Structure formats: C-alpha cells, structure tokens
Amino acid sequence: MIExxxxxxxxxxxxxALNDINLVIDRGEFxxxxxxxxxxxxxxxxxxxxxxxxxxxxxxxxxxxxxxLKNREVPYLRRNIGVVFQDFRLLNDRNVYENVxxxxxxxxxxxxxxxxxxxxxxxxVRLKDKAYKKPDQLSGGEQQxxxxxxxxxxxxxxxxxxxxxxxxxxxxxxxxxxxxxxxNIRGATVIVATHAKEVVDHFQKRVVVLEDGRxxxxxxxxxxxxxx
Amino acid sequence: MHIRSxxxxxxxxxxxxxxxxxxxxxxxxxxxxxxLILGSFMVLxxxxxLVTQDIKEQVQIALYIDESADxxxxxxxxxxxxxxxxxEQVRFVSKEDALTRLKQQLGDRAYLxxxxxxxxxxxxxxxxxxxxxxxxxxxxxxxxxNYPGVxxxxxxxxxxxxxxQFTGLLRWIGLVFMAGLAVTAIFLIAHTIRLTVYIRRxxxxxxxxxxxxxxxxxxxxxxxxxxxxxxxxVIPIIIxxxxxxxxxxxxxxxxxxxxxxxxxEIINEMVKILIPLGIALGVLGSFISVRRFLKV
Ligand SMILES: Nc1ncnc2c1ncn2[C@@H]1O[C@H](COP(=O)(O)OP(=O)(O)OP(=O)(O)O)[C@@H](O)[C@H]1O
Ligand SMILES: [Mg+2]
Numbered sequence: 001m002i003e004x005x006x007x008x009x010x011x012x013x014x015x016x017a018l019n020d021i022n023l024v025i026d027r028g029e030f031x032x033x034x035x036x037x038x039x040x041x042x043x044x045x046x047x048x049x050x051x052x053x054x055x056x057x058x059x060x061x062x063x064x065x066x067x068x069l070k071n072r073e074v075p076y077l078r079r080n081i082g083v084v085f086q087d088f089r090l091l092n093d094r095n096v097y098e099n100v101x102x103x104x105x106x107x108x109x110x111x112x113x114x115x116x117x118x119x120x121x122x123x124x125v126r127l128k129d130k131a132y133k134k135p136d137q138l139s140g141g142e143q144q145x146x147x148x149x150x151x152x153x154x155x156x157x158x159x160x161x162x163x164x165x166x167x168x169x170x171x172x173x174x175x176x177x178x179x180x181x182x183x184n185i186r187g188a189t190v191i192v193a194t195h196a197k198e199v200v201d202h203f204q205k206r207v208v209v210l211e212d213g214r215x216x217x218x219x220x221x222x223x224x225x226x227x228x
Numbered sequence: 229m230h231i232r233s234x235x236x237x238x239x240x241x242x243x244x245x246x247x248x249x250x251x252x253x254x255x256x257x258x259x260x261x262x263x264l265i266l267g268s269f270m271v272l273x274x275x276x277x278l279v280t281q282d283i284k285e286q287v288q289i290a291l292y293i294d295e296s297a298d299x300x301x302x303x304x305x306x307x308x309x310x311x312x313x314x315x316e317q318v319r320f321v322s323k324e325d326a327l328t329r330l331k332q333q334l335g336d337r338a339y340l341x342x343x344x345x346x347x348x349x350x351x352x353x354x355x356x357x358x359x360x361x362x363x364x365x366x367x368x369x370x371x372x373x374n375y376p377g378v379x380x381x382x383x384x385x386x387x388x389x390x391x392x393q394f395t396g397l398l399r400w401i402g403l404v405f406m407a408g409l410a411v412t413a414i415f416l417i418a419h420t421i422r423l424t425v426y427i428r429r430x431x432x433x434x435x436x437x438x439x440x441x442x443x444x445x446x447x448x449x450x451x452x453x454x455x456x457x458x459x460x461x462v463i464p465i466i467i468x469x470x471x472x473x474x475x476x477x478x479x480x481x482x483x484x485x486x487x488x489x490x491x492x493e494i495i496n497e498m499v500k501i502l503i504p505l506g507i508a509l510g511v512l513g514s515f516i517s518v519r520r521f522l523k524v
Contacts, residue, residue, distance in 0.1 A: 078439035
C-alpha cells in the first residue's frame with residue numbers, strides 16, 4: 001500500500017533530513033516510527049502527504065508515485081490520508097461537532113452525509129456527549145480525540161499521527177494510543193511517529209527506527225530502540 | 229459550482245466582512261466614492277453631450293475660393309479636398325446657389341437682392357467641408373488654408389476651439405482622478421482580504437490537510453472582494469438615482485429649454501456600467517491578495 005524507494009530529503013546543502021529510506025507498509029499495518037529529535041520522523045510523514053517534495057526517490061501510495069502528482073491532484077490524495085498532530089490544531093471558535101464536520105464540509109460532502117458521519121466519528125472517539133463544547137472547554141486528551149475524529153470522519157485508508165501524545169500525560173497517552181489501535185483494527189493503516197517509549201513497548205507492533213535521516217532498524221513486534 | 233458550495237462560500241465571505249468591520253466599511257466606502265464620482269461624470273457628460281451634439285453636428289468649414297484663381301487651380305483644389313482623409317463631406321456651393329439660398333432665407337424680403345444676379349453677384353463660390361471627427365476641425369482648417377486657390381476660411385473658431393478644449397480637458401482630469409481612486413480602492417480591498425487571510429490562516433492550513441481543493445480555499449476570499457465591490461457600486465447608484473430625479477424636476481420647472489435625459493434611462497446605463505466595474509474592482513483586489521498571501 002505504501003512503498004518508499006531510495007528517498008532523500010535535503011534542506012539546503014548541509015541538512016540531510018532523510019537519507020536513502022526504503023520502506024514498505026502493507027494495508028492494515030500498525031507502524032511506529034521512532035528516533036531521537038531531529039532524526040527525520042516528521043519529514044518522512046510530511047513527504048507522505050505531499051506537504052513537500054523529496055530531493056530524490058519515490059513514494060508509492062495506493063499504487064501511484066505521489067511525488068509525481070500534479071498540484072491539483074494533491075487534495076484528492078489527502079482525502080485518503082487522515083493526519084493527527086501533536087499540537088491538536090483545532091478551530092477554537094467552533095464546537096467539537098463543527099470541528100469534525102469541517103473536514104467533510106470543505107471537501108464538499110452532502111449535508112446528509114455529514115449528519116450521518118460526524119456523530120458516528122464522535123461515538124468512535126467516545127465524545128458524543130461533548131459535541132457542543134468548544135475545544136478550550138476540553139482536556140488535552142479529549143482535544144486530541146477530537147483531532148482523531150476529524151482525521152477519520154472521511155474514512156481514510158491511512159491515518160498518520162505525528163507525536164499525537166507529545167503534549168499528554170502517560171495515562172492519557174495510552175488512552176489515545178488505544179484509540180488509534182482500535183481504528184487500526186477496524187481496517188485503517190496507522191503510522192505513528194512518537195517518543196513515547198512505554199507506549200511503543202506496550203503495543204508490541206512494528207517499529208521503524210530513524211537516526212540522522214537513516215533507517216537503522218525495522219522490526220516486527222519491536223520495542224523502543226535506544227542505540228545510546 | 230454546486231449550490232451547496234456557493235452558499236458555503238457566501239456564508240464564509242459574509243462572516244469575514246462582519247468580522248473585519250471597519251476595514252470592510254473603508255473598502256466599500258472608497259469603491260463607492262470612486263464610482264460616485266465616475267457616475268456623476270457620466271451623468272454630466274451624457275447631458276452635456278446631448279447639448280453639444282447639436283453644436284458639433286453643425287460645425288463645418290466654409291472655404292471661399294479665391295476669385296482670381298483660374299480653372300486649373302480650382303480643379304486642383306477640388307481634387308485635394310476630395311482626397312483628404314479626415315474630410316467626410318466636400319460640397320461645392322456656387323455663388324449662384326449661395327444667392328438662391330440667401331433669397332430663400334430672406335423670404336418676403338428677397339426683393340432686396342434683385343439686380344445682384346449674374347455678373348453683379350457679390351457672393352463667392354465656396355466649399356462646405358465636414359470632418360469625420362468634429363474635434364479635428366481646427367487642424368484640418370489650418371491644413372486646408374494652404375491649399376492653392378483658397379481665398380479664406382470660416383469655421384467659427386472662436387466658439388469651436390474653446391468648447392472642444394474644455395470638454396477634452398474635463399475628460400482627462402476625470403480619467404486621471406478616477407484612475408487614482410480606482411487604484412486606492414483595489415489596494416484597500418486587497419488589504420482587507422489580506423487581513424482575512426491572516427485571521428483564517430489556521431483554518432486554511434487545516435483545509436489543506438484534509439484535502440480541500442485550492443479553489444475551494446480561494447473562493448470565499450474572492451467572494452468577499454466581490455461583495456465589497458458590489459456594495460460599493462450599489463450605494464452610488466442609489467445616491468445618483470435620487471439626486472438626479474431631484475435635479476430633473478428642478479430643471480424642468482426652472483430651465484425649460486434644456487431637456488435632461490430621463491432618470492430611468494440614466495439609471496439603466498449606470499447599472500450596466502457601475503455594477504460590473506464595482507465587481508471588477510473587488511475581485512481584482514482580492515485576487516491580488518490571494519495570489520500574494522494565500523499559499524495554497
Ligand atoms: N523546513 C525545514 N527547513 C530546514 N530544515 C528542516 C526543516 N524541517 C526539518 N528540518 C531539519 O531536518 C531534520 C529532521 O527534522 P524532523 O522534524 O523530521 O525531525 P523529527 O524526527 O520529527 O524530530 P522531533 O522528534 O523533534 O519532532 C532536522 O535536522 C531539522 O532541523
Ligand atoms: Mg517531529
């Protein structure tokens with residue numbers, strides 16, 4: 001489903017953010033991407049949604065090399081990939097329901113569809129009773145659950161999460177990760193970049209380790225890798 | 229465009245306009261002032277044109293032939309006049325014709341001219357010349373005066389020259405003034421839209437992540453400019469309509485002999501010109517900002 005070949009990304013002359021990455025991720029997998037700060041995790045995820053182009057190499061998603069997409073095709077790629085960020089990025093002037101509905105509204109979904117899918121997504125993240133609260137009336141964990149609902153309301157085949165628990169305490173982190181795991185079990189391919197060692201060790205999933213832009217380890221049922 | 233999307237864009241645009249408050253009012257205000265001045269100019273000029281049209285249609289050059297010119301020179305003069313590209317009409321009026329015409333004008337008193345026929349005719353052979361463009365008349369007259377066999381010219385230069393200079397000057401001042409205001413209007417709208425782009429930067433970012441198309445992101449901003457420009461056009465139309473009606477009534481009761489163009493005709497013209505212009509100013513302004521500040 002995702003096939004990355006000889007991927008390089010340079011920022012200017014000196015920064016080798018990604019250095020010859022090769023990676024294949026199958027449909028329905030759950031993958032952790034770990035590594036020290038500056039290892040290139042976010043850069044790799046950014047390439048997958050065509051936020052920026054690689055210097056060299058190819059990324060095949062759903063059978064197409066997305067580095068060759070025309071600019072006007074990029075939105076349609078992104079409709080199939082949900083994203084969750086460390087800093088939530090919710091719209092504070094709208095309630096939970098509207099934040100989730102936003103995804104569907106801006107891709108022009110029919111109102112009927114929105115009325116059906118938004119409550120369903122909120123139920124999945126167990127936030128149905130908070131639908132009419134504003135984001136600043138919610139806890140950090142709840143806010144992140146809204147983000148997850150927003151990312152999956154359009155039923156993307158792939159869900160990318162960049163340090164989704166970076167701003168959360170360990171207990172809440174585990175709760176969010178369980179949620180992502182549920183979503184994976186329901187069929188989505190989930191890729192999570194994270195620092196949270198105890199979470200990674202707990203789930204015993206595939207772990208890909210980056211260091212200085214290189215892929216140095218890729219293990220099924222791996223644990224958090226610490227080279228130093 | 230789908231009706232649902234259209235409503236969404238309109239809603240977002242209206243929300244922004246309300247949120248930007250004074251900036252929106254300023255933008256609309258400048259568009260309104262620009263178009264009010266333009267509209268006033270148009271109202272004035274179509275009415276002045278109505279009056280000057282009569283004058284213009286009457287302006288012609290009377291070219292009197294030098295009596296001492298021989299047949300050959302006369303023939304050469306006629307050939308040169310006919311070939312002149314700026315002349316629309318070259319009509320020969322013999323002195324006999326001129327006398328007949330004068331007699332007709334005198335009517336009952338034509339007997340005064342008795343005895344002037346034939347060799348004693350005091351009038352001269354002449355040409356009546358009309359230029360294609362009335363304003364060219366002075367230039368053409370100057371040129372033609374050097375032709376062979378020309379006695380003298382008469383084209384009412386004292387009246388015609390200042391009139392044309394005045395209307396020409398008026399048009400230029402108007403154009404320059406309006407261009408300045410139009411640029412200001414576009415700039416202000418662009419600035420307002422830029423403010424909106426800034427306020428909505430987070431929304432725009434999320435829209436991009438969830439797969440909104442570039443045009444879906446751009447449209448609300450274009451609509452915002454469009455609405456600002458359109459409101460700026462409607463205001464002067466309303467003002468002009470009412471003030472013109474007042475002027476019309478006043479003119480009819482005070483200056484009976486000048487008929488203004490009827491108000492509804494004027495307003496039809498205004499709507500046809502000012503509305504598209506207002507929309508154009510608004511859309512142009514927002515386009516500039518969207519191109520410069522909306523990185524999609
Ligand atoms: N836009 C950019 N311009 C220049 N350099 C960049 C840019 N984005 C990332 N980098 C550099 O690329 C390298 C990889 O950054 P990246 O954000 O991918 O690391 P990361 O693994 O996500 O780190 P963290 O765990 O802190 O989020 C770093 O050295 C970073 O400084
Ligand atoms: Mg990162």
